[in-house]
Amino acid sequence: MAALTRLVKPSFASHSPISYLNRCLYSSITSESNSHAASAYTPHLGAKPNLSVKDPKDRNVQWVFLGSPGVGKGTYASRLSNLLGVPHIATGDLVREELAASGPLSRQLSEIVNQGKLVSDEIIINLLSKRLEAGEAKGELGFILDGFPRTMRQAEILEGVTDIDLVLNLKLREDVLLEKCLGRRTCSQCGGNFNVATINVKGSNGSPAISMAPLLPPQHCMSKLITRADDTEEVIKHRIDIYNEKSRPVEEFYRSRGKLLEFDLPGGIPESWPKLLEVLDLDDYKEQQSAAA
Numbered sequence: 001m002a003a004l005t006r007l008v009k010p011s012f013a014s015h016s017p018i019s020y021l022n023r024c025l026y027s028s029i030t031s032e033s034n035s036h037a038a039s040a041y042t043p044h045l046g047a048k049p050n051l052s053v054k055d056p057k058d059r060n061v062q063w064v065f066l067g068s069p070g071v072g073k074g075t076y077a078s079r080l081s082n083l084l085g086v087p088h089i090a091t092g093d094l095v096r097e098e099l100a101a102s103g104p105l106s107r108q109l110s111e112i113v114n115q116g117k118l119v120s121d122e123i124i125i126n127l128l129s130k131r132l133e134a135g136e137a138k139g140e141l142g143f144i145l146d147g148f149p150r151t152m153r154q155a156e157i158l159e160g161v162t163d164i165d166l167v168l169n170l171k172l173r174e175d176v177l178l179e180k181c182l183g184r185r186t187c188s189q190c191g192g193n194f195n196v197a198t199i200n201v202k203g204s205n206g207s208p209a210i211s212m213a214p215l216l217p218p219q220h221c222m223s224k225l226i227t228r229a230d231d232t233e234e235v236i237k238h239r240i241d242i243y244n245e246k247s248r249p250v251e252e253f254y255r256s257r258g259k260l261l262e263f264d265l266p267g268g269i270p271e272s273w274p275k276l277l278e279v280l281d282l283d284d285y286k287e288q289q290s291a292a293a
């Protein structure tokens, strides 16, 4: 992770970022006012996300994806991760890996996740720390975080240990989010993510009509498709409510620091991906890459 020491601001560079993350967490738990974590970062009020460096190789790719459940954070973060050659780290995947491992944490986690609740900041930071440590050992540089931070406390802790240079906020109407989540499927064998929903919603109250074609799996995955246990209508609605309560303030946190880039998805991948590359100034980069391939 940017040799992980780069994750840490210079004054903390001599300490392990893993232990620093955990120390921050510990101090924010023990401090009534949360003042330590909050004072560890310098606000960047009024700044704009720096997208002026054309070649992504010269960019500091330490990005965060925000957005409600089902908006497509995983899809676009993973595409950008392939394009830019930086790891895509999704805390939801880390939680699901822990669930699948059936370790001591697994039963506790499955109850929380299946009810659509958030896992505690302590557990999430520990899972993320372990993932960062493994990445550091492999010499990973940069990151695209998906699903973290999701609470103000997580955002403050992250801001205290690293410089996030861009936060992408993906947006879609709530009725579309629900349909998209209900259509999500994963192949139990190859792990591929698909969507069987055909979305056609009319424009209403000033929001435009949206159409999205399904993202169907290849024939050999068809019989192996599974649905996430937390993708039932009741749990999805609860997760969207929790996002609005706990994670909307995180959008404001980054907005006030000039790091937030809002992106209203115009439709499915064919419509949204080229537009996203355009707003990120990556459209030329994509062409260079395919010309070189």
Ligand SMILES: Nc1ncnc2c1ncn2[C@@H]1O[C@H](COP(=O)(O)OP(=O)(O)O)[C@@H](O)[C@H]1O
Binding pocket: 068, 069, 070, 091, 092, 093, 095, 112, 113, 116, 117, 118, 119, 120, 121, 124, 146, 147, 148, 149, 150, 151, 154, 230, 239
């Ligand atoms: N940063 C986080 N903080 C707390 N809980 C998390 C976090 N990231 C993931 N989780 C847990 O994992 C579940 C699945 O996360 P994710 O795959 O990101 O789902 P979503 O479709 O809601 O974006 C969440 O509902 C939550 O229980």
